Amino acid sequence: xxxxxxxxxxxxxxxxxxxxxxxxxxxxxxxxxxxxxxxxxxxxxxxxxxxxxxxxxxxxxxxxxxxxxxxxxxxxxxxxxxxxxxxxxxxxxxxxxxxxxxxxxxxxxxxxxxxxxxxxxxxxxxxxxxxxxxxxxxxxxxxxxxxxxxxxxxxxxxxxxxxxxxxxxxxxxxxxxxxxxxxxxxxxxxxxxxxxxxxxxxxxxxxxxxxxxxxxxxxxxxxxxxxxxxxxxxxxxxxxxxxxxxxxxxxxxxxxx
Numbered sequence: 001x002x003x004x005x006x007x008x009x010x011x012x013x014x015x016x017x018x019x020x021x022x023x024x025x026x027x028x029x030x031x032x033x034x035x036x037x038x039x040x041x042x043x044x045x046x047x048x049x050x051x052x053x054x055x056x057x058x059x060x061x062x063x064x065x066x067x068x069x070x071x072x073x074x075x076x077x078x079x080x081x082x083x084x085x086x087x088x089x090x091x092x093x094x095x096x097x098x099x100x101x102x103x104x105x106x107x108x109x110x111x112x113x114x115x116x117x118x119x120x121x122x123x124x125x126x127x128x129x130x131x132x133x134x135x136x137x138x139x140x141x142x143x144x145x146x147x148x149x150x151x152x153x154x155x156x157x158x159x160x161x162x163x164x165x166x167x168x169x170x171x172x173x174x175x176x177x178x179x180x181x182x183x184x185x186x187x188x189x190x191x192x193x194x195x196x197x198x199x200x201x202x203x204x205x206x207x208x209x210x211x212x213x214x215x216x217x218x219x220x221x222x223x224x225x226x227x228x229x230x231x232x233x234x235x236x237x238x239x240x241x242x243x244x245x246x247x248x249x250x251x252x253x254x255x256x257x
Contacts, residue, residue: 003050003106003109003110003113004050004064004229004233005232006064006228006229006232006233006236007046007047007049007050007064007106007229008106008110008124009124009127009128009225009228009229009232010046010225010226010228010229011042011043011046011047011103011106011225012124012125012127012128012132012225013127013128013131013132013135013224013225013228014039014042014043014046014132014221014222014224014225015039015103015128015132016128016129016132016133017132017135017136017220017221017224017225018035018036018038018039018221020132020133020136021035021136021217021220021221022035024136024140031213031217034209034213034217034218035217035221036096036100037092037093037096037207037209037218038096038207038209038217038218038221038222039096039099039100039103039221040095040096040097040098040099040100040103041075041092041095041096041099041207041218041222042099042221042222042225042226043099043100043102043103043106044071044095044096044098044099044102045068045071045072045075045099045222045226046068046225046226046229047099047102047103047106048067048068048071048098048099048102049064049067049068049071050064050102050106051102051105052067055067063233063237064229064233065229065230065233065234068226068229068230069230072199072203072226073199075095075203075206075207076198076199076202076203076206077202078091078202078206079175079201079202079203079204079205079206079207080202080205082202082205082206083175083205088206089206089208091206092206092207092208096207131224131228132224132225135220135224136220136224139220164212164215164216165212167193167197167200167215168211168212168214168215169211170192170193170197170201171197171198171200171201171204171211171214171215172201172211173197173201174197174198174201174202175201175202175204175205175211180192180194180197200214200215200219203222204218
């Protein structure tokens with residue numbers, strides 16, 4: 001077992017996004033239950049592969065980032081099956097609880113393997129806070145809205161937030177009809193971001209989170225850290241590929257503790 005630094009950074013980003021979101025909702029009812037569940041699922045997706053047997057260099061289909069993708073797809077598939085077996089809904093809290101446990105274990109193993117250093121810990125905290133707050137500010141500036149329902153009730157919906165409402169409606173259609181359609185003349189299927197709408201719709205259904213809250217609250221928590229984790233793992237794979245081709249020792253980008 002090797003805890004990846006990329007996974008640690010991703011989990012820190014998700015943590016700070018979860019902490020920052022309530023600041024945008026100050027003065028309104030804060031859904032702490034949704035935030036906690038989203039954080040647990042985020043850590044489950046990113047950290048579980050760190051506790052599984054390590055993939056070899058030749059097992060490209062078992063890289064850490066791909067294992068996280070498999071877990072993401074697995075949870076969405078559970079959401080699809082939940083339409084036929086409602087009792088699967090309790091698994092969402094089980095998955096979130098496991099994610100919280102993996103997060104605590106990761107912190108414990110990190111401080112056990114590495115001597116405590118304010119410089120290293122401060123580096124993770126600074127990068128996690130900087131990246132998480134920047135991405136969240138950009139998302140809430142242009143597309144997402146942490147108080148979307150309150151704005152809708154006050155008939156105050158800026159034009160940029162229409163995109164979020166549109167994608168929420170598309171994903172909700174997959175929850176209900178398993179097809180994305182305009183609803184004109186029956187249900188003719190529309191091919192537009194089909195997989196992402198299917199994934200987000202069924203992931204929200206499995207987590208039992210309303211669609212508009214999933215896009216505006218859960219989506220940043222789950223995916224912002226995952227994006228950086230996948231990007232850093234890709235950079236590592238490219239680096240190792242060229243090191244192997246040039247027959248040089250790969251020491252410049254250590255990603256495991």
